[in-house]
Amino acid sequence: MSTELTRNFSIIAHIDHGKTTLSDRLMEVTSTVTMRETSAQQLDSMDLEREKGITIKSHPVAMQYKAKDGKTYKLNLLDTPGHVDFSYEVSRALAACEGAILMVDAAQGVEAQTVANLHLAEQQNLKIIPVLNKIDLPAADVPKCKRQLEDILCIPEDDCIPASAKAGIGIEEILEAIIxxxxxxVExxxxxxxxxxxxxxxxTYRGVVSYVRIFSGTIKRGQRVKLFATSKTYEIKEVGIFTPKMTACDILSAGDVGYVIANMKSASEVKIGDTMTDSTHPCSEPLPGYKEIQPMVFSGIYPVDSSDYEQLKTAMGKLQINDPAFTFSQESSTALGFGFRCGFLGLLHMEIIQERLRREFDMDVISTYPSVIYHVDLTDGTEVIVDNPTLFPEAQVIQEIREPIVNVYIMVPGEYIGDMMQLVLEKRGEVTNTETIDDMRVMLSCVLPLSEILVDFNDKLKSQTKGYGSMDYEHAGYRAAKMVKMDMLIAGDPVEAxxxxxHRDKAEGYGxxxxxxxxxxxxxxxxxVAIQAAVGGKIVARESISAMRKNVTAKCYGGDISRKRKLLEKQKEGKKKMKMFGKVNIPQDAFIKVLKSSD
Structure with a gap:
């Protein structure tokens, strides 16, 4: 089909605004899937995606649609993940499109991620088609949502298409608007x-399947291609399109979206955002936008039963094959035994990997407190990158420590603005801007350290706003901070787990x-047993576990008090001697309880 009759588009929306439901309706109306094959959330293949109502792995689909002008068009939909952790994958999928449907829930209005996803689409110069979804709900307020789109996103209200993906309202209008x-x-x-x-x-049987968008030229079976990032060449074994199942075809030409299977044996051979070109007549430079994906959050993952170590290693290897952004390397801990230091794109990514390990591989795992990457400048002029507290340099050789910061956009009802400002200040952040969205809601722009939003920030946001608050964040570089390493000493011995x-100001409270x-x-x-939190050589917090005692005075029925005192002193001397030679045994389940409760 000629490029004039091809349209490539994506759907972007906040979580749970109906993106996947609209994909289902578009496939039904264009007869891409038959009524017998149809099911809810067809492009979400994982149980986890269906349960959480989010898209984790993007999935394209090619549809044929006969428009009102009598021509048949090929519509390529590139479904995208909806969470900030996967923003690089979203940006690469958007770079393969010319347009995007921006979905807004007519009952909830514009949310934090709606704004962030729109900015990503505008950076790629995409044509935006605004759609107000769920207009059939009793709580839907279409005029208010149109005003929000005009005021916040500068989108004319006349461009909006009212629709209900669930009820099938406005689907034809959306398809005509795409065309x-x-x-x-343009080739x-x-x-x-x-x-x-x-x-x-x-x-497992065919190797790496690459999802590609052809910008110019053609690609077919038997052709030799080159990848720019690795400079390796491969022979194409199969090309095809998604309907939404993988369907082989003879050739992919300019404007097409499909898949390519070459003789690649590992997922690390292909990088997301890379450019594929002909090996005999290559293009002079790659398409713009490619960058290496770097993990932002690190955590140790250990098997609860140490005999499951090899099984866990195999499971992680299989996960990494389908998710190259997930990294792991071997590490050991005196407390937890052998395990892995794992790198993730963000918190949701970490949660999904741990959940997949439990479900798909039946692994019982424990994760350590998540940490971020710190850049440490030493006094000798060198820079060290630290992602693990055990690798933190000694205080006397540190010149400066820089921690990652994020720009956070929080959207809350107006009455909770004071609570939100207090929460941001508690987390060492600052509010840079407040913007009134409508008579109900306010958007706060904040700058916060990434380490402060890792664990409980989103939970506190939801609980303080009774579930009405939403947030989105983007990485904003590094800045200097007074970070220190805090050790826990049990009976004088540090426990590295x-x-x-x-942060120095928070060490005492956390300890x-x-x-x-x-x-x-x-x-x-x-x-x-003394439990102490120490920063350097200074003890900042202490608790004591009382000794188990035998009642040595039980046999004294009376007589002089000095007799009881003598027995107690003798016991005291024995305890002192025992403390010198005794060793504290920390049971395995104690580590598990503490680390789980600190998550």
């Missing part, structure tokens, strides 16, 4: 093969909370 408003792909006149890889997955990097939790889970010994 009328989204420009057709480079030199006709040299240029294709961008916007996603990939690993198939509980070491963490914290006290952790010491209290440890006091609850470590059993009593025959001598007093």
């Amino acid at each position: 009328a408003r989204v420009p057709a792909p 480079n006149p030199d006709k040299i093969l240029r294709a961008t890889v916007f996603d990939s997955l690993y198939n 509980f070491s963490t990097i914290v 006290r909370r952790l010491a209290e939790r440890l006091k609850e889970v470590i059993p009593s010994h025959l001598f007093v």
